[in-house]
Amino acid sequence: MGMRRQRWLxxxxxxxxxFYVVALVGVPFLLAFYYAVGDVKVGSTDxxxxxxxxxxxxxxxxxxxxxxxxxxxxxFCSQVLVxxxxxxxxxxxxxxxxxxxxxxxxxxxxxxxxxxxxxxGWKWLLDSLYSVINWTLIHLxxxxxxxxxxxxxxxxxxxxxxxxxHTWHVLPFSTVILLAGWTAIPKDIPEAAAVDGAGxxxxxxxxxxxxxxPIINVALLFGTxxxxxxxxxxxxxxxxxxxxxxxxxxxxxxxxxxxxxxxxEGAAIxxxxxxxxxxxxxxxxxxxxxxxMA
Amino acid sequence: xxxVQTRALTKVFRAGQAGAVVGVDLESREGEFLVLLGPSxxxxxxxxxxxxGLEEPTSGEILIGGKVVNDRTPRERRxxxxxxxxxxxxxxxxLGNILFPLKAQGVPRxxxxxKAQWAADLLGIGHLLERRPRxxxxxxxxxxxxxxxxxxEPSVFLLDEPLSxxxxxxxxxxxxxxxxxxxxxxxTMIYVTHDQVEAMAMGDRVVVMxxxxxxxxxxxxxxxxxxxxxxxxxxxGSPPMNLVEIGEAVVxxxxxxxxxxxxxxxxxxxxxxxxxxxxxxxxxxxxxYGKLEGGRFSGKRVVSRLPASYAAVPxxxxxxxxxxxxxxxxxxxxxTGLRRDPLPLG
Numbered sequence: 001m002g003m004r005r006q007r008w009l010x011x012x013x014x015x016x017x018x019f020y021v022v023a024l025v026g027v028p029f030l031l032a033f034y035y036a037v038g039d040v041k042v043g044s045t046d047x048x049x050x051x052x053x054x055x056x057x058x059x060x061x062x063x064x065x066x067x068x069x070x071x072x073x074x075x076f077c078s079q080v081l082v083x084x085x086x087x088x089x090x091x092x093x094x095x096x097x098x099x100x101x102x103x104x105x106x107x108x109x110x111x112x113x114x115x116x117x118x119x120x121g122w123k124w125l126l127d128s129l130y131s132v133i134n135w136t137l138i139h140l141x142x143x144x145x146x147x148x149x150x151x152x153x154x155x156x157x158x159x160x161x162x163x164x165x166h167t168w169h170v171l172p173f174s175t176v177i178l179l180a181g182w183t184a185i186p187k188d189i190p191e192a193a194a195v196d197g198a199g200x201x202x203x204x205x206x207x208x209x210x211x212x213x214p215i216i217n218v219a220l221l222f223g224t225x226x227x228x229x230x231x232x233x234x235x236x237x238x239x240x241x242x243x244x245x246x247x248x249x250x251x252x253x254x255x256x257x258x259x260x261x262x263x264x265e266g267a268a269i270x271x272x273x274x275x276x277x278x279x280x281x282x283x284x285x286x287x288x289x290x291x292x293m294a
Numbered sequence: 295x296x297x298v299q300t301r302a303l304t305k306v307f308r309a310g311q312a313g314a315v316v317g318v319d320l321e322s323r324e325g326e327f328l329v330l331l332g333p334s335x336x337x338x339x340x341x342x343x344x345x346x347g348l349e350e351p352t353s354g355e356i357l358i359g360g361k362v363v364n365d366r367t368p369r370e371r372r373x374x375x376x377x378x379x380x381x382x383x384x385x386x387x388x389l390g391n392i393l394f395p396l397k398a399q400g401v402p403r404x405x406x407x408x409k410a411q412w413a414a415d416l417l418g419i420g421h422l423l424e425r426r427p428r429x430x431x432x433x434x435x436x437x438x439x440x441x442x443x444x445x446x447e448p449s450v451f452l453l454d455e456p457l458s459x460x461x462x463x464x465x466x467x468x469x470x471x472x473x474x475x476x477x478x479x480x481x482t483m484i485y486v487t488h489d490q491v492e493a494m495a496m497g498d499r500v501v502v503m504x505x506x507x508x509x510x511x512x513x514x515x516x517x518x519x520x521x522x523x524x525x526x527x528x529x530x531g532s533p534p535m536n537l538v539e540i541g542e543a544v545v546x547x548x549x550x551x552x553x554x555x556x557x558x559x560x561x562x563x564x565x566x567x568x569x570x571x572x573x574x575x576x577x578x579x580x581x582x583y584g585k586l587e588g589g590r591f592s593g594k595r596v597v598s599r600l601p602a603s604y605a606a607v608p609x610x611x612x613x614x615x616x617x618x619x620x621x622x623x624x625x626x627x628x629x630t631g632l633r634r635d636p637l638p639l640g
Contacts, residue, residue: 186379186381188377189381189383191348191381192377192383193394194368195347195348195368195369196369196394196398196446197369198398199398202398206394211383211384213385
């Protein structure tokens with residue numbers, strides 16, 4: 001009786017997780033492949049197999065190539081900023097000082113607050129007419145009163161803006177991961193380095209950061225996934241504009257597939273995210289495996 | 295080589311609280327093995343960390359080689375330190391660990407290799423150079439930590455309980471190795487421990503500390519045979535010195551000096567009547583627990599330690615004639631615990 005119960009208990013406990021993964025990850029994933037090789041449109045039940053036609057048409061589209069390039073720039077720049085900022089914040093926050101708890105809470109806030117609300121706030125801060133940032137800059141006589149910077153209206157500025165706002169949003173998450181890594185380094189080690197004659201930067205670059213590499217790796221991999229597949233900030237701030245100059249793959253897939261009704265081409269675009277995500281997933285598993293071994 | 299000196303060195307971690315180290319005056323001698331001994335919380339590690347430059351003194355001065363080094367960073371003090379955890383760099387190989395201080399000091403590449411090899415040979419870890427710290431045993435880690443410390447030929451060695459992470463068996467052999475190592479390199483060593491056996495076995499001189507205060511500085515023989523106060527008397531020795539209050543003073547005698555009356559005596563013996571209540575046989579020796587009887591000592595608990603070879607073991611419950619040679623009686627003041635002039639007993 002006991003044995004029989006144990007035989008189905010394990011699988012039964014696993015079932016919700018399996019159902020969840022199959023329904024919300026597996027089915028959409030296969031559906032994307034199915035759509036990408038067909039001619040599906042929103043509002044029509046017709047399906048004809050068209051082979052690689054959608055991929056060919058996507059690759060010929062200069063807007064797609066631009067979006068692919070933007071995705072890479074967007075992800076790379078924001079991750080560099082996040083890693084530098086996250087480490088700096090972690091170094092500051094690991095020290096004991098008055099008001100540390102409050103500061104930790106404030107820094108975590110952008111991550112726990114709904115991203116859309118935070119981004120709408122930024123939209124107003126960067127608005128062409130009502131920008132508080134411009135108001136301040138004008139009053140400090142740092143920019144011309146009659147042609148202040150159009151944060152979301154000029155291609156380069158718009159890209160910088162979305163990168164910075166996205167960095168603002170994901171920075172707390174990396175900071176928390178890195179902070180855990182920093183506090184896990186025994187105090188003895190940097191002290192031994194100091195006695196051995198190493199200065200601050202030698203200790204940082206030859207002792208502490210190498211010791212933190214596995215944790216930095218984790219923060220980077222998570223950050224890459226969050227950034228490469230995210231479109232919230234871009235959707236709210238620029239909608240990919242001006243002239244598709246801030247369009248990234250996820251937002252382009254959304255605009256083409258959902259708003260433009262061309263589900264097939266949208267699916268084809270989104271499939272281009274796959275190689276990067278597979279690479280990241282593979283490295284994550286390797287990191288996890290190595291950590292288990294150590 | 296250089297001597298380390300402290301002048302009225304004090305560390306108070308939080309204003310208003312008792313100091314972790316209070317007014318310590320210390321002077322090491324050339325090439326000496328100086329042991330800081332005390333229970334946990336006695337301030338011995340804080341004292342060592344101040345000498346290393348890892349902790350800033352609240353007041354007082356630290357001198358190395360005759361120069362005040364209070365404002366110098368650890369790297370400028372030319373000291374080496376072995377940490378309790380060894381603090382090896384986990385991402386570097388053994389060789390990388392030994393090379394690190396040389397790189398940090400800008401030693402030319404060719405010279406680095408020679409020195410690292412010399413240090414590795416000195417400690418017999420030449421075969422471990424490519425390993426990482428986590429692949430080493432406790433004893434091997436200790437040797438790597440010593441090699442990393444010796445490689446740049448420091449003027450002073452600071453060691454913070456380097457044997458406490460080893461198991462009991464390994465500890466005895468590591469202790470001998472460390473002693474031989476010190477004799478070979480002849481560098482001044484300041485060694486922190488809470489283990490009196492380590493202190494007695496290795497120290498040229500022992501600094502006995504408690505609550506941030508130095509109670510006595512002396513050779514192992516001096517601190518054991520001539521304790522400056524009742525704290526030193528009871529902290530050293532296992533079982534500790536017997537302390538018996540006699541009105542205006544406290545009289546102390548070591549358990550091994552409290553012996554049956556028929557034991558040969560070296561001078562005037564003060565007799566006691568001792569009723570044994572329980573005993574422990576420890577192989578090489580026998581510990582007797584009981585009470586004194588008669589006179590003003592009646593009812594005081596004392597301990598006697600006899601060689602196991604002594605056959606006429608007193609039975610439990612029966613009073614026996616015991617005694618202590620007059621020279622082995624130490625007298626302490628009641629309030630301060632300090633040593634005082636002997637009083638007539640009997």
